[in-house]
Amino acid sequence: KIELQHGAHRTGKRTDADMQTWRTYGLGQFIHWGAYSLLGGKYNGEYYNGAAEWIRVWNKVPNAVYDNLYKQFNPQQYNPTQWAAMAKQMGVKYLTFTTKHHDGFCLWPSKTTSYTIAGTPYKKDIIKPLVEAYTKAGIDVYLYFSVMDWSHPDWRYDLKTREDTIAFDRFKKFTKDQLTELLTLYPETKGLWFDGTWDNSWKKSGAFTDSLEQYLKALRPGLIIGSRLRADDLGNRHNDANGLLMGDYEQGWERKIPKTYADVHGNDWDCVMTIPENGWGYQEKWLGHWKTSNELIEMLAQCVSLGGNLVVNFGPKGDGSFRPEEMTAAKDIGAWMKINSNAIYNCEYAGWEKQDWGYYTKRTGENKYYMIVFNVPVSGSLKVQPPRNWTVTKATLLGDATKNISLEKIDYGGSFIHLPKGFSTGKPFVIELETQKAT
Numbered sequence: 312k313i314e315l316q317h318g319a320h321r322t323g324k325r326t327d328a329d330m331q332t333w334r335t336y337g338l339g340q341f342i343h344w345g346a347y348s349l350l351g352g353k354y355n356g357e358y359y360n361g362a363a364e365w366i367r368v369w370n371k372v373p374n375a376v377y378d379n380l381y382k383q384f385n386p387q388q389y390n391p392t393q394w395a396a397m398a399k400q401m402g403v404k405y406l407t408f409t410t411k412h413h414d415g416f417c418l419w420p421s422k423t424t425s426y427t428i429a430g431t432p433y434k435k436d437i438i439k440p441l442v443e444a445y446t447k448a449g450i451d452v453y454l455y456f457s458v459m460d461w462s463h464p465d466w467r468y469d470l471k472t473r474e475d476t477i478a479f480d481r482f483k484k485f486t487k488d489q490l491t492e493l494l495t496l497y498p499e500t501k502g503l504w505f506d507g508t509w510d511n512s513w514k515k516s517g518a519f520t521d522s523l524e525q526y527l528k529a530l531r532p533g534l535i536i537g538s539r540l541r542a543d544d545l546g547n548r549h550n551d552a553n554g555l556l557m558g559d560y561e562q563g564w565e566r567k568i569p570k571t572y573a574d575v576h577g578n579d580w581d582c583v584m585t586i587p588e589n590g591w592g593y594q595e596k597w598l599g600h601w602k603t604s605n606e607l608i609e610m611l612a613q614c615v616s617l618g619g620n621l622v623v624n625f626g627p628k629g630d631g632s633f634r635p636e637e638m639t640a641a642k643d644i645g646a647w648m649k650i651n652s653n654a655i656y657n658c659e660y661a662g663w664e665k666q667d668w669g670y671y672t673k674r675t676g677e678n679k680y681y682m683i684v685f686n687v688p689v690s691g692s693l694k695v696q697p698p699r700n701w702t703v704t705k706a707t708l709l710g711d712a713t714k715n716i717s718l719e720k721i722d723y724g725g726s727f728i729h730l731p732k733g734f735s736t737g738k739p740f741v742i743e744l745e746t747q748k749a750t
C-alpha cells in the first residue's frame with residue numbers, strides 16, 4: 312500500500328441517500344451548448360472533421376474570430392421549459408449541462424471574467440431558468456464545468472517554470488471562485504461534472520484538487536462529484552496509486568460501455584454517449600454513423616444491466632433549437648420507456664448468466680428481474696438460467712400482459728420462455744420475471 316495524502320478518502324461506494332438516488336436514475340441527458348454551437352462544426356463553408364465543440368483548435372478558425380463569436384450569441388429559440396418537457400417525455404431522470412466548456416465562455420453572468428453570457432446580445436443568465444425548469448419537471452441537475460480554460464491567460468498545460476506555478480496558482484483561485492459562484496447561484500444543483508483535467512498542470516495539483524473537492528462538498532453537503540476532478544499525490548487520475556477510485560462514481564466511460572461487470576470494479580459509474588459517432592456540441596453535418604433509437608435503447612439496457620446509467624448527449628443549435636434527429640431520438644426513447652421503464656429505473660446488475668437474447672436487470676431490493684430482449688432466437692424460446700436454487704415463478708410481457716408467453720421449467724435448472732408463434736414487436740421488449748429462492 313502506497314502512503315498517500317491525497318488519494319481516495321473512501322473505499323467502496325457512497326451509501327448516503329443522495330448517492331442512492333443517483334443509482335436509481337438509469338437514464339440521463341447531457342447538453343453541450345455554447346459559442347461553438349453558432350458554428351456547428353463549419354467555418355467558411357468548410358466542415359471541421361473533429362468534435363464541433365473543439366473547432367477553436369482547428370487552424371482554419373482564427374482564435375480572434377472564435378473568441379468574438381459570443382457577441383453573436385442571441386438564442387431566441389431558447390425555451391428551458393420546452394427543453395425540460397422534451398427531457399421529461401424522454402424519461403430522463405438527470406441532466407448534465409455545460410456551464411463552461413474548454414473555450415472558457417460562461418453561460419452564467421460570472422463576475423470572474425467578461426467572457427460570459429452578460430456580454431452577449433442575449434444578456435440573460437442561461438443556467439438559472441434551466442435549473443428551475445428541469446428541477447420543476449422532477450429532473451435532477453448536474454453542472455458540467457471544464458477546468459481547462461483556453462481563454463484564461465493563467466491557464467497552463469504544464470508547470471515547468473516558477474512563472475507557470477505562480478500563474479497557475481492564480482488560475483486555481485479563479486477556478487474555485489467560479490465554482491463557488493455556480494453552487495451559490497444554483498443551490499438546487501445535485502452535482503458537478505468536471506472535464507478538461509487530463510493535463511500535467513492539473514495532475515501536479517493533487518493537493519489542490521483534494522482541498523477543492525472538500526471545499527465544494529462543505530459548501531453543498533451531499534454534492535456528487537465523479538472521478539474526473541481529482542489527482543493523487545503522484546498525478547494519478549480516477550484511481551489513486553492504490554487502485555482506489557477518487558470520486559463518487561467512475562467517470563471514465565466517455566463514448567464507451569463496459570463489456571462485463573468485472574470492468575466496473577464494484578464502482579458506481581455512468582456512460583456519457585453521443586448520438587453521432589463523436590461530437591458533443593451542435594454540428595450541422597454529423598460525421599459517420601448516427602445511432603438509431605434502438606441502438607441507444609440497447610446501450611441503455613447494457614449500462615443498467617452492468618449497474619450504471621446512460622447519459623445521452625444533445626447539442627442544441629446556436630439559436631436554442633434541437634435538430635430533428637435528436638427530437639426523434641427523445642420521442643422514440645420516451646415511447647419505449649413509457650412501457651418498459653420498470654426495467655430501467657431503480658434497477659441494478661442482476662448477476663445472472665448473460666444470454667444472447669439481451670440483458671438482465673434486477674429491481675433493487677426485490678426478487679424481481681427483467682429480461683430486456685433484443686434478439687429473438689429462431690426457436691422463439693428464450694433461455695433463462697438463474698443461479699442454482701432460484702426458480703422463475705412467473706413471466707409477464709411488459710406493456711401487454713395478455714400476450715400469452717409460456718414458462719417451461721427445465722429439469723436441470725432454469726427455464727424456457729416460449730413466445731407465441733410469429734411474435735414480433737419490431738422493437739426491444741421486456742419480460743418481467745418473478746422469482747423465488749428454494750429454501
Ligand SMILES: C[C@@H]1N[C@@H](C#Cc2ccccc2)[C@H](O)[C@@H]1O
Binds near residue numbers: 362365506565583
Ligand atoms: C464530455 C466530452 N469531453 C470532452 C472531450 C474530450 C477529449 C479531449 C481529448 C481527447 C479525447 C477526448 C468533449 O468535448 C465533451 O465535452
